[in-house]
Amino acid sequence: MIEEVINPFESTVKPFCDCNFPTTLRDDIHEIVTCKCGEDIISDDLQWEWDSAGSESYVNGKNITFHPTYSSGTAVVRGKSALKKGMIHYWEIRVLTQLSGTDQMFGVGTNEVNLTEFNYTYTSALGLNGNSWAFSYRGFKQHNGESSIYGNKINQGCIVGVLLDLSLGYIEFFINRRSLGIAYRNIPTDKSLYPMVCSTASKSSIRLITSLSFEDSLIYRSYETIVKNGLLKSLQILPGLEHLLLRYWYLNPPPRYSSQTNSNELSIEDEIILLKKMSKRQKIEKIEEHADSEEEFDLYKNAFIEPVKDKTIEDSEEEIYHFLL
Numbered sequence: 112m113i114e115e116v117i118n119p120f121e122s123t124v125k126p127f128c129d130c131n132f133p134t135t136l137r138d139d140i141h142e143i144v145t146c147k148c149g150e151d152i153i154s155d156d157l158q159w160e161w162d163s164a165g166s167e168s169y170v171n172g173k174n175i176t177f178h179p180t181y182s183s184g185t186a187v188v189r190g191k192s193a194l195k196k197g198m199i200h201y202w203e204i205r206v207l208t209q210l211s212g213t214d215q216m217f218g219v220g221t222n223e224v225n226l227t228e229f230n231y232t233y234t235s236a237l238g239l240n241g242n243s244w245a246f247s248y249r250g251f252k253q254h255n256g257e258s259s260i261y262g263n264k265i266n267q268g269c270i271v272g273v274l275l276d277l278s279l280g281y282i283e284f285f286i287n288r289r290s291l292g293i294a295y296r297n298i299p300t301d302k303s304l305y306p307m308v309c310s311t312a313s314k315s316s317i318r319l320i321t322s323l324s325f326e327d328s329l330i331y332r333s334y335e336t337i338v339k340n341g342l343l344k345s346l347q348i349l350p351g352l353e354h355l356l357l358r359y360w361y362l363n364p365p366p367r368y369s370s371q372t373n374s375n376e377l378s379i380e381d382e383i384i385l386l387k388k389m390s391k392r393q394k395i396e397k398i399e400e401h402a403d404s405e406e407e408f409d410l411y412k413n414a415f416i417e418p419v420k421d422k423t424i425e426d427s428e429e430e431i432y433h434f435l436l
Contacts, residue, residue, distance in 0.1 A: 123263065123264045123265065123266050124262075124263050124264065124265045124266065124269055124286050124287065125268075125287075126266075126267065126268025126269055126287075127148060127149060127205075127268060127269055127270045127287045127288075128146060128148035128149070128268065130146040130148060130268070132144060132146070132207065132208075132267050132268050133208070134209070136208060136313070136314040136315075137314075138176075138179070138314075140176065140207055140208060140314070140316045141171065141174045141176070141207070141316065141318065144207050144318075146205070146268075149270065149288070149320075150320055150321070152357070152360050153320065153321045154321070154323075157173060157319065157321070157322045158200075158202075158322040158323060158324045159190045159191055159192055159194075159306070159322050160172055160173060160190070160191055160319070161173070161174075161175055161188050161189075161190060161191065161319065162188065162189055162190060162191040163188075164226075167182075167183075167184070167186035167230055168186045168188055168310075170188060173318055173319040173320070174316065174317075174318050174319075175188055175308065175316065175317050175318075176314060176315070176316045177215075177309075177310035177311075177312065177313075177314070177315045177316070178310070178311075178312070178313040178314060178315070179314060180313075181313050182212070182233075182311060182312060182313040183230070183231055184229055184230045184231040184232050184233060184311070185213070185214075185229035185230070185232060185233060185234055185236045185309055185310070185311050186230070186309060186310055186311075187224070187226045187227075187228075187229070187236050187237070187307060187308075187309040188226070188307065188308050188309070189220065189224070189226065189305040189306065189307045190305045190306040190307075192305075193222070193303035193304060193305055194219075194275065194277060194304050194305065194306065194324070195277070195324060196277050196300060196301070196303075197277055197278050197300065197326075197327060198277055198278065198324050198325060198326055198327065199274070199275070199276050199277070199278060199324070199325045199326075199327060199331065200273075200274070200275045200276075200277065200306075200322070200323065200324050200325075201272065201273065201274045201275075201321075201322075201323045201324075201361050202272070202273055202306060202319065202321060202322040202323065203270050203271065203272045203273075203285075203288075203319070203320050203321045203322075204217060204270070204271045204272075204273075204308065204317050204318065204319055204320070205268075205269075205270050205317065205318045205320050206248075206265065206266065206267055206268065206269050206270075206271065206317055207267070207316040207317060207318055208267055208312075208314065208315050208316045209266060209267045210248045210265065210266050210267065210312070210315065211312050211315075212233070212310070212311040212312035212313075212315075213233040213234060213235065213311040213312075214234070214235040214236075214247050214248065214249065214309070214310070214311055215247070215248045215308070215309065215310040215311070215312065215315060215317075216235060216236065216237040216238070216245040216246065216247050216248070216253070216307075216308065216309045216310075217237075217245060217246050217271045217273060217284070217307075217308050218237045218238065218243060218244050218245030218246060218273065218282070218306075218307055218308075219243065219244055219245075219273070219275055219282060219298075219304050219305065219306055219307055220237060220242055220243030220244070220304065220305060220307045221242045221243070221299075221302050221303060221304060221305075222302075222303050222305065223242045224237075224242050224243050224305075224307065229309075233311045234311075235247055235253060235258075235309075236309045237253065237307055237308075237309050238252070238253030238254045238255070238256070238258070239253070239256055240255060240256060241254070241255045243307060244282050244294065244295050244298065245307070245309075246261060246262075246271070246273075246284040246291075246294065248264060248265050248266070249264055250262050250263050250264045250265070252284070252294045252295070254295055254297075261284070261291055261292075261294060262284070262286060262291040263286075265286055269286060269287055270285075270286070270287050270288065270320070271284070271285070271286060272284065272285030272286075272288060272361065273285070273306065274290075274361070275298065275304070275306075276298075277298070277300050277304065278300065278327035279296075279300075279327075280296060280297065280298045280299065280300045281293050281294075281295060281296045281298055282294050282295050282298050285361075288361070288364035306322075323361070325358075325359070330355070331359065334355050334359055334362065335359075335362055338362045338363045343363055
């Protein structure tokens with residue numbers, strides 16, 4: 112049994128949009144939630160769908176309803192097929208119902224994860240051992256039984272994004288298309304990994320709204336570097352490169368749709384997005400400002416973790432980087 116993680120950031124992340132979501136649990140939740148906000152730039156073609164085998168859930172293509180009758184434990188669902196090795200994968204999940212109960216988690220795991228192990232136990236099932244890595248709706252990340260604060264709590268109407276880099280071996284989570292920083296850099300690139308979700312709450316529902324996969328390339332790494340250094344405007348003025356903006360849209364997503372987020376006050380996640388464009392010295396100074404609070408220190412530190420790059424990519428990146436600019 113893992114020790115409960117207390118999140119000092121009491122606030123819950125606001126929904127991605129202002130659409131109305133049901134306040135009560137319903138069997139037809141997937142039919143009545145017609146929200147498509149943020150999907151105008153997304154292809155309808157999904158790279159994978161959920162697998163219903165061995166789960167205490169109703170799975171219908173991209174939709175999942177956990178514990179459709181009543182809950183007696185934790186339901187774990189994974190994708191139908193393993194994600195291709197050596198590639199970059201990104202997927203998004205829309206939370207359709209209010210979140211409550213022991214946990215709802217999003218992440219990845221190997222084929223050694225026992226999907227039925229916790230059918231009669233309420234627990235944060237993903238990340239309990241070395242075979243899975245996950246982010247909880249309560250705002251913490253978990254792997255190998257160790258949990259730590261990673262972001263604010265999320266709830267109904269939020270979009271959870273997962274970026275899994277099976278070339279460099281790291282995983283990064285997004286809330287409403289804002290990165291929370293790299294969560295783990297020890298992701299094995301030689302094992303079969305599957306997208307996974309779990310929930311303990313009866314009739315809790317989610318929807319897979321996008322799943323993308325890209326081959327690793329110098330173009331991708333260069334574009335990623337340009338975005339992280341705040342130089343995207345320089346790229347936008349170059350003719351013939353619009354396709355990069357559309358293909359890798361999640362690296363520089365459009366603003367959230369919710370009018371509730373038009374406040375001048377930045378959330379922790381929004382502030383971290385801006386801090387990522389700071390120089391190394393400025394980042395260090397910002398982290399040190401929060402050294403008195405262990406939780407805030409860890410949260411800011413996570414935002415500045417950089418993936419370990421393969422030398423062949425690193426050596427050639429500068430040439431392509433200048434070529435694009």
